[in-house]
Amino acid sequence: MNMIQKKFKQGERFIWIGITFFLLILILFVSFSNRILAQNQTLETQRALEKFTDILYYVQEYYVNEDKLEPNNLIDGALNGLFEALDDPYSSYLTSYDLRSLKDTSTGKFGGVGLVISKKRDSVDDKGNRMENVPIEVITPIQGTPAYKAGVSAGDLIIKVDGQSTYKLTLDEVVIILRGRVGTQVTMTIQRGESLIFDVTVTRENIEIPTVKSALIPGNIGYLKIIEFTKYTPQRVKEVILDFKSQNYNALIIDLRFNPGGVLNAVVDITDYILSSGPIVSVKGRAAAENAIYQASRYKTIVNEKIPIVVLINKGSASASEILAGALKDTRRATIIGETSYGKGTVQHARVIGDSGFRLTVAKYYTPAEISIDGIGIDPHIIVKEEEFTEEELSSYERLIKENTISLFVKANPSPTEEEITQFIKKLKQEGIILREIALRRLIKSEINRTNNNPPIYDLETDLVLKRAVDFLKANE
Secondary structure: OOHHHHHHHHHHHHHHHHHHHHHHHHHHHHHHHHHHHHHHHHHHHHHHHHHHHHHHHHHHHHOOOHHHOOHHHHHHHHHHHHHHOOOOOOOEEEOHHHHHHHHHHHHOOOEEOOEEEEOOOOOEOOOOOEOOOOOEEEEEEOOOOHHHHOOOOOOOEEEEEOOEEOOOOOHHHHHHHHOOOOOOEEEEEEEEOOOEEEEEEEEOEEOOOOOEEEEEEOOOEEEEEEOOEOOOHHHHHHHHHHHHHHOOOOEEEEEOOOOOOEOHHHHHHHHHHHOOOOEEEEEEEOOHHHOEEEEOOHHHOOOOOOOOEEEEEOOOOOOHHHHHHHHHHHOOOOEEEEOOOOOOOEEEEEEEEOOEEEEEEEEEEEOOOOOEOOOOOOOOOEEOOOOOOOHHHHHHHHHHHHHOHHHHHHHHOOOOOHHHHHHHHHHHHHOOOOOOHHHHHHHHHHHHHHOOOOOOOOOOOOOHHHHHHHHHHHHOO
16 A cells, blocks of 8 residues: 555544544533433422412412412312413313313213314404413214204304303313213303304213214215214124125225224224325424324225225314325325314323323324324315304294294104195295205204104215215216
8 A cells, every 4th residue: 555545544534533523512402401401391380380389388378368268279279270371272181180071081981962162272352362262162062962963063152151151161161061971951052143042951961982884875875974983883884894895895985074093093994994004193292202103004905096085074074084084195095075164173181190191292294295284174075064054044044943932843854755845945935034045955864863862874865975976986987
């Protein structure tokens, strides 16, 4: 080796030594900086806790009403404030009573009315000012439950429960009031639209949520309605699809309207029945343990890729139902028809600490196209909305509700003939009701179905969204 080569080799070695030294210094610097940052955060937390302790002791020593100073009550109040400061309607402190109620809900053995509700803390008034106190919003009524039978709808506001205003109550406080012993009653004051306000009294029942409903629509179109995603739903969906296959179905409609969501693993499994590869949904949080990407596998696929699919959504479609709709939309596996979904794309963990606990939002869902659905929802390819009432029509609708006209008709005619329905609508118009005939028919059929133990699975006469889906599939055969 000549002198020049030796010098080159030595120079190269010095360069690599320098690079290695630089990287070591960088790693030490980053590690040291992170340690300092963590220490600073710890010190800030310690100072905040010391301040809280000082104030707590002072309050206990000097506050005038001694009966208000029970330590657990003070700590419960402080922890409630901690979670309210997060400004997240899905994160909350849970008392021992709340935990018992949560356990009842998870086992399905509780008395309730059958509503999925929310409380939006970011509401604003007409002038754009933030409203600190807002009522409860109905995400969706669960089919077959007392609230559903009583006509409570997605988008309704519950402004009172048993005469108590919900504006200053937390979401959990309202849930606790709505629950209760089976056979007891609760009255909700409902606001629908800007001016329609009415009371609905329902009797609490054991809430047992059905998993799916299905039928074959003429033309060999499989209709699958997923009401909610539970740990049992994937098996029920699989059974339905295999049954459709045995009947040689040639298209599939998945109805997710008013589906409030449910178990993440359930919707992943069901989506995997349809997609054979690629991401289904990704979950991203600050903690590394919360980050995950759920992938589809061809070994689980049971829906042939040649089967056209339409997914129906509306403003009552939330959480897990939006994961399914988003995955099939982003992968171009389905056509989405209806209205923009609710936009609940967050993950919550429930933890028990002693006799209390908390529920905390720890991550967000993202569709295969890396879109966060939280606060946005899934937009349909084809928008189909029920026409909104004019002021005159709303006045007629309000009159029907307050006078209980349709309910009385159905009570007197539990299974009315087409002629009886036609004559009833004619009578309503003669009495000054100006609603369109299709709207009246929808109200009548809805009331019949609510009072019927075996309502039809679908209705192509008044369900305009479903009818549009069937027409779309037939036109694209």
